[in-house]
Amino acid sequence: MQHHNHFLSLNLQLPPAPEPKGVYTPLLQVGNLIYVSGHLPVNYDGTLHRGKIGQDIDQEAGKLAARQVGLTILSTLISNLGSLDRIKRVIKVFGMVNATTDFEKQPYIINGCSELFVEIFGREFGIGVRSAVGVGSLPEKVPVEIEAIFELSED
């Protein structure tokens, strides 16, 4: 698994790994799975990307926010595991989109995160199962919250 070397070669900037905003831990290992808490889109200066899609921000901004959630998840993984090398693959992405009640393009939004994971882990290991759903509201009025499960390699 040379995921971390590949990650470094992409020269991606990561936001700071967020401190929990409640009584939970950002990730937890269970057997060979890493459960990741719901993450919000943290900007490079540590602030949050805010706004409801279809009301405050548009689809493209929403997709960028989902990518930023993905980068924030990577920051949590690296901060806790030291690197991405022990990550074998993406198992699951659960994408929650804060949008108006007539919004229909949740998969397009969450692709912002999924396409990032493919950049990092490749198509073989970067694509897992997924649900993309429109929620009623999200913490701090962020446009996207994503939780995920990753598999660790055995070694």
Add this chain to the structure above:
Amino acid sequence: MQHHNHFLSLNLQLPPAPEPKGVYTPLLQVGNLIYVSGHLPVNYDGTLHRGKIGQDIDQEAGKLAARQVGLTILSTLISNLGSLDRIKRVIKVFGMVNATTDFEKQPYIINGCSELFVEIFGREFGIGVRSAVGVGSLPEKVPVEIEAIFELSED
């Protein structure tokens, strides 16, 4: 496990297994579990069942849509695994209902899927844990999206 023979004896019509509408895979095996992506209600002609419950369609149409999501999940399972024989049991159903904000009967809606799983797998193996929740919006304005986990038999 004669689940597939029993399934065939029921003469149920299945919709076509849907192609992913984003960067994800319809199902993924992790150990002896099958994680299934969020599925939408696909009609027999490949179109989607649309409408928000309490606004565009009523409860009965919503419950039928949940059953159709269940049939679509079965189609994905059979398309990827060849048959239902390796499925041991339902572990989890997460049912997301696209309804007006005053809707209170999400469990009734999701029973449309759960009752189908009992028809196929019986009460011993067809009933797992479940959450039924009302979401703000769903892809393509479908009334129901469901994700699931199944257990595979050891052999």
Add this chain to the structure above:
Amino acid sequence: MQHHNHFLSLNLQLPPAPEPKGVYTPLLQVGNLIYVSGHLPVNYDGTLHRGKIGQDIDQEAGKLAARQVGLTILSTLISNLGSLDRIKRVIKVFGMVNATTDFEKQPYIINGCSELFVEIFGREFGIGVRSAVGVGSLPEKVPVEIEAIFELSED
């Protein structure tokens, strides 16, 4: 694991373990994990705590409802497992908050459940991963629904 003795020493009152309101089981063991269905806030007399946060009830009532969901989950665990002694730790909490679309304090609400789990299991074993999200609607118009995963000890 002296979780049950500690639980008894706290003299907490538990609501009755709820009967399923649909075709599902309240919990299911998969390997050494206990999957718990979405639970609602059951009062000590068996009725449900009702109301949408920001419309019918305020934040403090919502947080108390989340604590009541936690007590209801404990009631289900004890009713099905006999005690809390076989529970090793909290793995995951998924908290769904029924609030107005401009609500931003979902983590504060779900802390009502998470803080209870820390009282029972301590900080080492009571804190898992978590998502806190605002949904569009919930069964019986309850303010909070929570599903969870616990790990069993090996013995």
